[in-house]
Amino acid sequence: MNRINPIYIVVLLTILLSLMIYKLGASKSELEENKESFKTTQAIALKLVSLKDVYADNVKIKQSLQRILNDASLRSAGLKTKFKATALSISAQSVDLKTLNLLLNKILNGAYIVESMRIKRVSRTKADLQMEIRW
Amino acid sequence: MQFNRQHKLLFLDPNYDAVCDDEKVDIILSPSLYWIKKISLPLNSLREVKTLLPSIFEDMLPEGIYSYSVYKNSEDSLFYAFAYEDKKILDVIAQHNIPMTHIGSVHFAQSELHNIDHAMKINEQQCLYVKDSIVVLVPTSWVKEKEELDLSGVTLSKHKITLQQFAHIIDYKSLYGVISVLLILILISFSELLITTQRSQEIVTKTDEIFVKDGLRPTMFENRSILKKFEKTHEVQTRLREYLAYLLSLKLDKNEKITLLSVKNKMILVNFSGVDEKKSSYITSVLTSKGVHLTQKYKDATLHLEIKI
Numbered sequence: 001m002n003r004i005n006p007i008y009i010v011v012l013l014t015i016l017l018s019l020m021i022y023k024l025g026a027s028k029s030e031l032e033e034n035k036e037s038f039k040t041t042q043a044i045a046l047k048l049v050s051l052k053d054v055y056a057d058n059v060k061i062k063q064s065l066q067r068i069l070n071d072a073s074l075r076s077a078g079l080k081t082k083f084k085a086t087a088l089s090i091s092a093q094s095v096d097l098k099t100l101n102l103l104l105n106k107i108l109n110g111a112y113i114v115e116s117m118r119i120k121r122v123s124r125t126k127a128d129l130q131m132e133i134r135w
Numbered sequence: 136m137q138f139n140r141q142h143k144l145l146f147l148d149p150n151y152d153a154v155c156d157d158e159k160v161d162i163i164l165s166p167s168l169y170w171i172k173k174i175s176l177p178l179n180s181l182r183e184v185k186t187l188l189p190s191i192f193e194d195m196l197p198e199g200i201y202s203y204s205v206y207k208n209s210e211d212s213l214f215y216a217f218a219y220e221d222k223k224i225l226d227v228i229a230q231h232n233i234p235m236t237h238i239g240s241v242h243f244a245q246s247e248l249h250n251i252d253h254a255m256k257i258n259e260q261q262c263l264y265v266k267d268s269i270v271v272l273v274p275t276s277w278v279k280e281k282e283e284l285d286l287s288g289v290t291l292s293k294h295k296i297t298l299q300q301f302a303h304i305i306d307y308k309s310l311y312g313v314i315s316v317l318l319i320l321i322l323i324s325f326s327e328l329l330i331t332t333q334r335s336q337e338i339v340t341k342t343d344e345i346f347v348k349d350g351l352r353p354t355m356f357e358n359r360s361i362l363k364k365f366e367k368t369h370e371v372q373t374r375l376r377e378y379l380a381y382l383l384s385l386k387l388d389k390n391e392k393i394t395l396l397s398v399k400n401k402m403i404l405v406n407f408s409g410v411d412e413k414k415s416s417y418i419t420s421v422l423t424s425k426g427v428h429l430t431q432k433y434k435d436a437t438l439h440l441e442i443k444i
Contacts, residue, residue, distance in 0.1 A: 051365035
């Protein structure tokens with residue numbers, strides 16, 4: 001016959017509800033944080049993947065440079081090329097302007113990291129070239 | 136045959152000296168502690184009758200907070216309806232120093248003593264008596280033959296009540312409403328908590344999947360740092376191409392020419408030869424108008440430009 005005062009039950013349920021609301025609030029904040037973190041990660045990943053694809057895909061870059069250098073006009077221009085682990089050096093003495101234009105157009109219109117470049121005019125139609133492309 | 140009868144029987148009346156010896160008791164309420172009505176209703180369900188009880192007793196009860204009970208007597212097929220004040224009964228229990236923990240069950244004298252065939256004296260002034268199937272308290276002087284109250288032969292019926300200990304301070308109906316609302320709110324909050332936690336977990340999983348799929352470094356700090364490096368490279372390379380385009384699109388006269396173009400350490404060095412001072416200022420003004428940061432040096436008809444990428 002000894003019964004629990006119903007007010008105690010109400011108080012207990014109120015405490016439980018407050019606790020639940022507090023926990024729900026914390027959980028919602030965590031959800032928002034996770035959403036934000038997801039968005040940030042997604043944005044960073046998207047940028048990183050596209051930039052890596054352009055600037056850090058060694059195989060792709062090497063193949064693409066090789067294709068440029070294999071161009072008939074450039075092959076006959078006497079360009080000295082040297083592939084290193086992380087860079088390509090191109091040098092040429094008294095290269096004619098047409099060839100130089102062709103090479104520069106292809107390099108500068110592609111997404112290559114031009115680390116250094118030196119073009120010195122030697123005559124009206126000739127120039128010396130030194131260039132290093134990094135990846 | 137009653138198998139669960141284990142407790143001592145105790146007759147409860149404000150004017151009857153009941154003794155509770157620190158043991159469990161089953162209480163039989165004196166007619167002075169309740170109101171009774173014998174009614175005939177065209178209803179079968181006790182639940183339906185219960186809802187009608189407050190209106191049935193409406194006219195006869197003094198001011199107070201009442202609880203109601205009803206049972207159907209199988210002998211005469213009539214409903215026996217009761218109204219009682221929990222507080223009043225609890226006060227008498229307290230007056231007799233009976234702890235609530237010692238009370239096994241509470242019954243009405245009507246349901247337990249309606250079969251007595253003689254009056255039972257509960258004190259000098261009053262005795263229990265059955266009149267027209269109703270157990271009543273009558274003055275002792277009204278009854279000639281009477282005996283002392285003896286409950287030893289009583290077998291308890293299944294008709295019992297539960298006292299609402301807090302009925303006098305709380306409106307139970309609204310309290311149950313509040314409890315129901317609280318329970319519903321707790322249930323809703325809990326469901327929402329589960330859903331939120333699950334969604335949160337799903338997002339964390341999706342984020343982890345991005346890490347695996349795109350080959351990201353374990354920490355965002357590292358990834359941000361790598362991205363910053365790539366963005367800087369991209370920015371420098373884009374600006375280099377932009378500045379070279381500006382330089383190569385400059386309008387030069389026949390005798391004016393670029394003799395040296397060098398790119399190193401994020402700097403562009405350009406030598407323009409055969410340019411006069413007027414022309415050199417034209418070149419620098421065109422470049423600076425396009426946002427190019429440069430330093431210039433003019434010597435022997437040659438303009439030296441240093442452009443920061």
